[in-house]
Amino acid sequence: MPGVLVVEEDLQCLAWGNSNQQFVKGAPIRFSEWISSPAASLCVPLLLPVLIGWCLWAGAFQPVAAQSPEPVIVAAVFARTGHGSLQSLPSYDMVQLAAKMVNDRGGVLGRPIKVLEFDSSSTVLGARRAAQQVVQADVLAVIGPSWSSQAMVMAPILQAAGIPMIATTATANGVTGLGDYIFRVCYTNDFQAEALARFAWENLEARRMAVLTIADDIYSETLSAEFIERFAGRGGRVEVQLRYLQTSVDFAEQLTAVQRASPDLVFVPGYTGDVGLILRQARRIGLTMPFLGGDGWTGIEQNAHLGPLPGDNYHTSHWHPAIGTPSSRTLLSALGAHYGDEALGMMDTGNATEYDALNLFVDAVRRAGRFDRAAIREALAATRYFPGASGTISFRGSRDPAKAIVVLRITNAGAAYVTRMEPQ
């Protein structure tokens, strides 16, 4: 049942709740904190008449601007149509929710945020077209996409246009390397591969592997390669690696080969649609070994048409409601306030990244102090310890955050939290 929280480990061990909030220099100080400081008690009587006078003067010349500030335009590029739309639709809602929360608190630098939604049609060509439309729309920044392949296409276009792009779950290594305007709020595949290899080796104690890779898919190929390298590094052996098409529906050929190899574990760095079919067909032909996947599996338990997925199936993800950080709780309460009891049914464990991406952008604007893309890019690049719901984000020159990884197990009741692995 989607949305039911299953916590298998004590979360007290996690250091997230104790971590102090640290702000980089120049970041805006909260007004409520500042007003209660001793400095404020001196400044207010002196500055108040000046401030009132300035307001009247400015109001005399710009009465309209003062009454209805122009919104800040932000683009959200996800898949509204195509094979990935089912998984991608909540992403828009998360961005809108985050924007609403910001606007409810007075917007950013006095201006509300307006989110324009663009559709990648679940394809790279669609993503390219969306990037072109974004450039034409003259937005301040782009939130998304969630697929690495689409990010690879959009990045050069947005880089050329000087529009900061904050990808959400595009974990392929090369994404942010395409330009200094390209950021992401998720971990990268090499870190994910390391975590997966470790989890396979240590937690699942697998020694012989079979790997099923989506042919030529940048996410799947890079994650497979990194995983094989790290698993082999630990002494494990990859018995067979097979490739398939993401749009295929019959995986008999690949699974028969897996059956012949009879590995301890099968690693499938695919996406919800194809993985769901693979899992069902594998169990049907009698493969009983655990299956392991990357964050591409996120939300697989919510694909009602796939039905319950039997056997031991694990995958990495970005967030889980069981994470008890203040930011995560804020997100949970916001979700509850906005969507009610069914809030967790509206999203999956990857959608916290969209929420974080918009909040990171807002944080960057505030730190930049003006609505200038270059300044915002600078502010983004200088992000340190941003308290995202999916984890703390810090960019140290690479524009790739080093974040904790959540490992989940698919059960009949939903995605159960297994463990969380910090970057080393």
Added chain:
Amino acid sequence: MSGSIDDRIKRDILLTFLVIALLFVAVGFFMQLRWRNDHIDTVYQLLDAIVSTEQSDLANELFERRITALRLRLQDMVSLQHVISISLYDIQFRRLVHVTQKGAAESGRPAPELPAADLRAGGGYRVAGGFDTLFFTRQIRAMGENMGWLAIVYDLSVLRGQLRMFFIFLSILLLVTLLSMLTLLRWRLRRFVIAPLRELGAAVSSLEAGRLLPLDNLEGSGREVGGLARTFQSMTDRLNQSYRRLDETNRALRDSEQRFKSVFDHAPYAIVVTSLEDGRLLDANEVFIRRWGISKEPSGRLKPDRLSMVPPREAASIRRAVIKEGGVFNRDMEILRPDGSWEQILFSSVPITFGSEASMLSMTVNVTERRRAEDELRKSQEKFRTLFELSPEAILLVHLDSEAIHDVNKAFTGLYGYSREECLGRTTLALGIYQETAERAAIFRRLRAGEHLENAEVGVRHKNGTALICSLSSITLTLGGESFLLTVMRNITETRLLQEMMVQTEKMVSMGGIAAGIAHEINNPLGIILQAAQNLENRTRIDFAKNRAVAESVGLDLAQMNEYLRIRKLDRFIGDIQSAALRAADIVRHMLDFSRRSDAKRGLCDLEQLIYQALSLARSDYDLEKCYDFKKIQVDVRVAENVPSISCIATEIEQVFLNLLRNAAQAIAEAEPPVVSPRIDLSVTGLSGAVRIVIADNGPGMTEAIRRRIFEPFYTTKPPGIGTGLGLSVSYFIITQSHRGRMRAESPPGGGSRFIIELPADSDPKGEI
């Protein structure tokens, strides 16, 4: 004719089958062509559909250059049956991926290479190697952008095999069908047609030889030939019967022709047959021949063969009518006889076909005598009609049963004032002609009883209400099988008046004779009475010296005696004696007027002057004034301009006027209720040779009974002692006897009385009226 039916049918069957086979092959060929094209088109559609479903993924993978993914995808696609190989090219036509079906590679047939021309052509398909291979090419597009090309080589050799098999099957089918049908038909033909026909031929030959071969053994040879044999037999029988009937019909025809010929020849009317084309005489009956002096040759030819009975134009008109209207019937015509006389005929003609020639059969009836008789009858009818119409007597024709008026003549309408149209169809009762309906009923009763009426006097009434007296004669007669009453009425109103007048005159004349004698005899005693009464009065007067002297002598006091006389009213008695005697004398004087003949006093009179004198006398008449105030009566005198002068005795005429005025005034005065505006109209008008004087009043008038007796002497309606009853009679006497005029009294229904006097004019002072 050459060759047997068998051979010819065999030949025909072969030919037919050959044509059918050719048709089959041709149709099969075209069907195959169509089928092949449809198949290829279907293959193309299939391939196109497959590529369409994969296009989006192919485009994306091409864009990302995901060669492995593309190879996997093409391998999926190439597994489709009959697909030999699939190749993928980039937009510069460089081949990126090429996959071949495993089976195709194993069969040793290398995948045909795609010529670049196929790609550059923009897509579509091409069949090569004689239906062996289909080359399918298509652009891979996405987002309106060309990403590359896909080429599929499709194996069509199966189609070729199918075509070959179809034609082999078709040929074998045709051959087998041909052989079976040929065998079957030949057998059937021999068994059911040729053999029975031969038998039938033999039978016909036998018929020619005069005998009929039994055809029973043909019964098993099929319905048609068996039927033919039966038909043949029945035909022979019917032929024999037909011949017999034909003979009988011919005989009957000859008899009929003989009869009609006899009728034609001996018809009592002239009948002729002429050519419609040129009017030639083709045949004529004996009457015609005789009447027109034609001779008929033994060959039937007539001489002359033409006649000109009617003018050519009329002949042409008759021919046209016969042709267009189907005949001429009972046309009245006048024709010229050979002897030059004209003859009235009734001409009828109808078109017939005489032999083979379009002709007209004409019949003429000589109606000359009939026309003459009709003419005379018509004249007679006109004569009688004229007599009826112009008869001075009113003639009335009434239907006896319905009593409705059938006809009236002009005199009737003149007499009663009704128009002919008003009378026709109505009864005399409805018209109100008879004054007394009982009288009318009695007349009808008598006539229905078969009696004739002659000069019955009946009272009738004009439309305007004027009463008339008619002498009625009526008889019953039968016209067209129905009974009618023919009634002749003569107006005898005037006659009756004249008769009355004559009676009156006779009375007057006798009165005159008597009066003269009586007057003479009575005048003497009257003179004595008057004189004695005068003497009694004179000799008792006191102022007379003689009386006083005699009274003194006898010692009588005259005064006392006068007193005595007065007291005892003796003086009055004497006065009464005197007045009575004077009255008697007056009567006698009037009576003497009846006998007077005083022509010597006759002279020209001014009637107007006489009228005014009479008026003056009337107004000053003491008696009149005493009882009736004449001055209250408005008197209107009108004298016409052209009144002829008359010769009369002025005093007498004046007396007549005075009598009439007095009478009128008395009538007005006695009227009950009183007349509101009393008036008397006097008018004098000139007639031809006479003068009419009318004196009319608006008094109460008089009844018919009084009117009839009004001129009688001593007849009076006044109380005794008021009038002598001689005024009007004397007046009448003066007018009629002294002046030979006429006088009559009328009392119109509206009231009042009219006295009409007509005096002869001066030019004919003694003329008879």
